Amino acid sequence: MLNIERALKQDRLLRALTGLNRKAFECLLKPFNQIYEQTLLLKPRQRSVGGGRKARLRTTQDKLFYILFYFKCYPTFDVASILFDIDRSQAHHWVHRLQPILEATLGEKKVLPERQINCVQVFIERFPGVERVIMDGTERPVQRPTDSEKQKLNYSEKKTSYSQTSSSSRPK
Incomplete structure (x- = not known):
């Protein structure tokens, strides 16, 4: 023990x-x-x-x-x-x-990390001293949607598959 x-x-x-x-x-x-x-x-x-x-x-x-x-x-x-x-x-x-x-x-105690920042305004309030931001987008495979409109939103021109682009921002 x-x-x-x-x-x-x-x-x-x-x-x-x-x-x-x-x-x-x-x-x-x-x-x-x-x-x-x-x-x-x-x-x-x-x-x-x-x-x-x-x-x-x-x-x-x-x-x-x-x-x-x-x-x-x-x-x-x-x-x-x-x-x-x-x-x-x-x-x-x-x-x-x-x-x-x-x-x-x-x-x-106000030390709980914030899980998501959904808009630019919240990001600016959270990190007021940041001058530049680098965006990193990564495509991840997702199950092909059955709705044709949703298929168009998720279709990747780079690859002949359906993927979702995930963006993360990193202050510099």
Whole structure:
């Protein structure tokens, strides 16, 4: 089993396993704990306190470490279950239970990355100091649409197949 206490004591090891140093981890722990406690209040307990088996991820600190480790390393649920001494189904359960809590925590701290920039105005607001942008377009094969109008939109003159052009911008 992974020794979480050891990882939390060594800054280098913590960074390697979660992507955060000790100070950033501690800074994230308090709001994560608050949001986790709020989610517990939304769903009433099925058993009284102390009932059921003893949890392997006992503290909120352990839970935060687990979800950060999962997103840093992306182990399979089988590997995560061995490392954290839990069943594979529990590894899956905890990832899907803790992910929205982590997203809410990062959103509250305003450090959640923005997934897409849909217009030039949003890009300019996000990156005001950028003077030039390089666009890189890559064609990817897609299933041929049955509608003739959609076929015309996706047809590639370069190749005799249907593909979708994906553009990504990179500030310089």
